[in-house]
Amino acid sequence: MPERLCLQCNESEDAIRESQRRRDPIYCGAVDYFGEVEWDLPLHRFRDRSDRELASLHILPEHFKEYRRLLSPWEINDAHRDAEWAGDKTRASGDA
Numbered sequence: 001m002p003e004r005l006c007l008q009c010n011e012s013e014d015a016i017r018e019s020q021r022r023r024d025p026i027y028c029g030a031v032d033y034f035g036e037v038e039w040d041l042p043l044h045r046f047r048d049r050s051d052r053e054l055a056s057l058h059i060l061p062e063h064f065k066e067y068r069r070l071l072s073p074w075e076i077n078d079a080h081r082d083a084e085w086a087g088d089k090t091r092a093s094g095d096a
Contacts, residue, residue, distance in 0.1 A: 006044040007069050016044055041071070058085030 004013040009028045019026040029040030048068035051061070059067055063080040070076070078086075 004046050006046060007048070008041055008045050008071055011044070013044075013046060039071070058082045 005011065006013070006016070006028060009030065011026055011028070016026050027040055028042075028044045030038045032038050049070060051064060054064045054067055054070075055061070057067075057070075057073055057076065058081045059076060060080055060082055063077075066080070067076065
């Protein structure tokens, strides 16, 4: 069976489990050239996002395949969102 990697940080599941056993966990994140944290996430992710998860982010079904490995909702193109999300955005800005 091939080794499973975190879809976000690319660390192996075995290495993550071993670090947790040693009580020195590998966190899910990325560090730049200078050692500064660029981003971090609370959990590692070993599977693609489900249709239900993508629908909860108001992504149109025809664009699900583009966002299976989405890291952040900020990565979603507004044109790929449904009308309900657009309505919420309008209300939040006070235009409605």
